[in-house]
Amino acid sequence: MTNKKFILGVFEDEEVLLHAIENIRCAGTKIYEVFSPFPVHGIDDVLGIKRSRLPIAAFLYGCGGLAFALWMQIYMMGFDWPMIIGGKPHIALPSFIPVSFELTVFCTAHGMVITFLIVCGLYPRMKVPVLDVRSTDDKFVMAIEVKDGVTDINKVNDLLRSNGAIEVNQKEVEE
């Protein structure tokens, strides 16, 4: 159990927040994380968040689903127990389109969502170390980690205030 200390800058407006992020990063201060009640447009660029690779994962899951569906239908209907139904050929590909499509969507959607939950570390739990509960309501919270002996707390406080933070707090969290 180590405790992590944070300086929290509370903002009221997302446009002020965006400028503040830009300036604080320019000033060479590392931002630990930004919390907001809703997705803020353009925050990825100013925070330097890389484009998510989830679409690639989704595409691969989709390909997997399609391949599985085609293999399953061709194997079952064409090889394992071939039967003539309504005079159709054993491997009647047009009839296999609906199931193949559905399984593609099924695997894409569920695979991607499960990956999303894993990479974000989201799972049912009791304790959530939320730094400032107002960040799920109407405030935007910027967290800067305090490293003992390295971080100049006063400087960070001033930086946050001069960039439009309405409040600056400190908080310790057990990790």
Next chain:
Amino acid sequence: MQHVSPIREPLVTGGKTYHDITEDVSRQVEAKPNIRWAIALAVALFFLGIFIYSVYRTLWYGIGEWGLNKTVGWAWDITNFVWWVGIGHAGTLISAILLLFRQKWRSSINRAAEAMTIFAVICAAMFPVLHMGRPWLAYWVLPLPNTFGSLWVNFNSPLLWDVFAISTYFTVSLVFWYLGLVPDFATIRDRATGPIARRAYALLSLGWKGSAKHWSRYETVSLILAGVSTPLVLSVHTIVSMDFATAVIPGWHTTIFPPYFVAGAIFSGFAMVLTLMIITRDVFRLKDYITLEHIESMNKVIILTGSIVGVAYITEFFIAWYSGVEYEQYAFINRATGPYWWAYWSMMTCNVITPQLFWIRKIRRSIVATFIITIFVNIGMWFERFVIIVTSLHRDYLPSSWVMFSPSKIDVGIYVGTLGLFFTLFLLFAKYFPVINMFEVKTILKSSSGVPHSLEPEKSMHATTPVTHHNKHHD
């Protein structure tokens, strides 16, 4: 900064701030249940009781409890199934297609519409499962080798396609809906005062903290989910329509069924969304979020899909005549003038004439008129399925087996029972889940609320001025 559009109507009225949105939506979840809600739940539970009794009779005594006979082997069960699946479509349409089209008005209605989808699909699924007669063997529809050896299910059958389509549709819609709820559950968790509520919403919110990185990934995921759900919505009702279209029964063997069923599904789904939303906005005092603009937009979708459905009815008739197939011609003349004429003309009145009233702006923007018309549409769409199924089956190629169908008490019981099931689930949802997607409404607040935000432009300008200066200095 507030942006006021000179031409667009505001989507959120009443000069709300971000905090007001949280308050207004969470109020229902946090407050004690009100009496009107409790009465509504009691009524819904009564109908749920009828459902349970009817299901018990069906399972204990068998499908003979239903009014089916040797000619009409599918009647209310499949009518109800298609009707419920159709109703479900509006939810996914609102959450997926309108998201791709960047329609902002979807934000305050998508949550409830998606919930409606989930519950409608649950109701729909009851019918094919019960029609099996032995639902405990329902796993036979999955591609598992059966007890006699390695015989597989038939992948050429549209009924099997339905199994895949409905289960994919249900699970994907459920995941899409739940994922959207997670950030709002986190909001409620952080506001909760009671220990039970805090724990329950802590579990439900999966530890959501709203960090920028999570939001970024979240948006990617929801966009892709919308992208794959859009063709999924269209595919589900297309496949349902193939249950009929691939048969050779006159009146069923129709190539326009897929698009016509999809339009009908959206038509009935929007009608149901409107019916529910008009009640919800009134009971839960959410008139600032579900505005006349929302109702009008949905009414426009109803005009479009209602007209498509109307054209489809006429096209069917025309093609029956033009094809020169006497069985086909008879089937359609029999629909309009035969013993089930009342069902056919109810369908025509409710589905073709009533939605056209929405061309008049005054009706389109009237709450009372909209409510009445949407009820008509729901009734009409039920009759549409009834007409397609029962009138086509009751007289086919062999006049010696022509019969009439009349539902038994159990048939009626299961149908009204699923309404009870649907409303029980919807009422529980409306009480314990945030009915409006708070975080999405917050994102559109600045661009679509019409009135200046609590933060005056001067103040924010002031705050940004040193920033730009600072920036230049560092560059």
